[in-house]
Amino acid sequence: MIKILNLKSKKQAAKTVAAVLSLCSALALPQTVNAAPSVTELAAYSGVETQTLNAALAQAQYQQTIIDTMTRPYEGKPWWQYRKLFITTSRIQAGLQFYLAHEKTLRRAEQELGVPPEIICAIIGVETFYGRNMGNWKVLDALYTLGFHYPPRETYFSREFANFVKLCQRENWDINTVKGSYAGAMGMGQFMPSSYLNYAIDFNGDGKVNLFTDIEDAIGSVANYFKGHGWLKGHGIxxxxxxxxxxxxxxxxxxxxxxxxxxxxxxxxxxxxxxxxxxxxxxxxxxxxxxxxxxxLNNFHAIMRYNKSPLYARAVYELSEFIRIAYNHKLQEQGQVVPPPGRLP
Ligand SMILES: [Ca+2]
Known part of the structure; x- marks a missing residue:
């Protein structure tokens, strides 16, 4: 969900880290400035016992590569270059296949939560290529590294660390086996632990909320996230x-x-x-x-709640349009009636 970070803030973050590190070496201090909340504060924030948080911290490992990835100087790509990463024939075709394979669930999500199928497909398509690349980092290590060794965003990531421990307890997961992005985002829609706790839903009624292998849950949860972030049914984007x-x-x-x-x-x-x-x-x-x-419009703003980059929001919107057009074309080929769009043009 925050896989593609806001380019400006990422750049600023890199600058801040560089400034902090140079200050540390000037003062001959250790090169890690720990601005994270204390374990006691995290326990109060999350409702997870300090003992449990400490046990999780003891198992986590620092990963330098994650810091390198977060702090690598990165010039913002212009739109036309960024677009080429996501608006590709293969991503549109795979989006169409995903739509056709899960049409019933997508329609149910639209009916119950108000978000059009092609938007849900496009989010899952941009985030993980429809579940193919969900990330290979141990979420425990990712959130520990960023939460306790990355000063610019330690408050956010250490809280997500606590949320992750809480989520593992709730879902009865082994904390050591959960994989995700280098920023700790999980599953087909790349949910951060707080979003998983607050917006992920059991959309197939099997009693579990599984965004990794349960496609119905992933579809319902993306739609539910949008509903919770102000998506207006039937409005333009x-x-x-x-x-x-x-x-x-x-x-x-x-x-x-x-x-x-x-x-x-x-x-x-x-x-x-x-x-x-x-x-x-x-x-x-x-x-x-x-x-x-x-x-x-308002619904574009909702996409930016998923990821605050305007480049991201436009890529999702454009991919959704290509998927919708490909789907309608497929229906016409089969002599079926094309349903009215779930929103304004
Ligand atoms: Ca489920």
């Missing part, structure tokens, strides 16, 4: 836009803009914008050096 004149001031306004203000400022879209709803203008770098614009 993202519209390409034209901007007459200067966009800088509009781009700074983030989610404060209304359709009325965008129209007044010379922004136009093919689909009519709601005049009063809050929305945001985005700029994307194109291959020819020009800038493309688009308006993200």
């Amino acid at each position: 993202y519209y390409p836009a034209l901007v007459k004149g200067e966009a800088t001031a509009l781009l700074k306004r983030q989610w404060e803009l209304s359709g009325r203000e965008l129209y007044t400022a010379g922004v136009s879209t093919k689909v009519n914008l709601s005049l009063d709803d809050k929305m945001r203008l985005f700029a994307y770098e194109l291959e020819d050096g020009s800038t493309g614009y688009g308006v993200g």
Whole structure:
């Protein structure tokens, strides 16, 4: 879920680490500054006993590669390069196959939770290539390393460490065998432990919540995450836009803009914008050096709750569109009726 980190904050994080490390060596201090909450604080936060947390800490191992991955200087890719990573023929085709194979569950998720099938497919497609790459790091090690040896985000990751221990208790998992991304995200939709605790659901009613091998649970849980983060059933997501004149001031306004203000400022879209709803203008770098614009609506904001990068949200949206078109095409080939889209165009 946070696999593709916000590029700016990642860069800032790397800078912070470099600054902290150089300060440490200047003062001849050990090179690990531990800003994590204490075990007592983590116990109070999570409700897990200190004894249990300490036992988990004793089993965890520091992994330098994870720190290297988090702190590697990384220049943000422009949209047109980022897009090529995710909008590929193989990912669209595999998305169509995933859709067809799990159509019934996807339709049930749409009916019960309001999120269209192609969005659920696209999230699982971008996160793990439909469950093929769920990560090979021990989640215990990943969250320990980042929670206790990565100053910029120790509070967040040490809490996720405690959440992970809590989750293992709840699900009766062996803490040493759970695998995930280098940031500790798990399963087909790459849920962090807090999201697993709060939004993962048992969608096939077998009494377990298994996002690793139970595709129905993974589908229901992604939809439930969106429902819990403000997805509006039947609403639009993202519209390409034209901007007459200067966009800088509009781009700074983030989610404060209304359709009325965008129209007044010379922004136009093919689909009519709601005049009063809050929305945001985005700029994307194109291959020819020009800038493309688009308006993200409430549901685009919901995708950014999954991962705060606007690049990520647009990749998910575009992949979902390709999957939806491929699916409709398949139905037409078979002479079946194409269902109306679960949202505005
Ligand atoms: Ca289940």
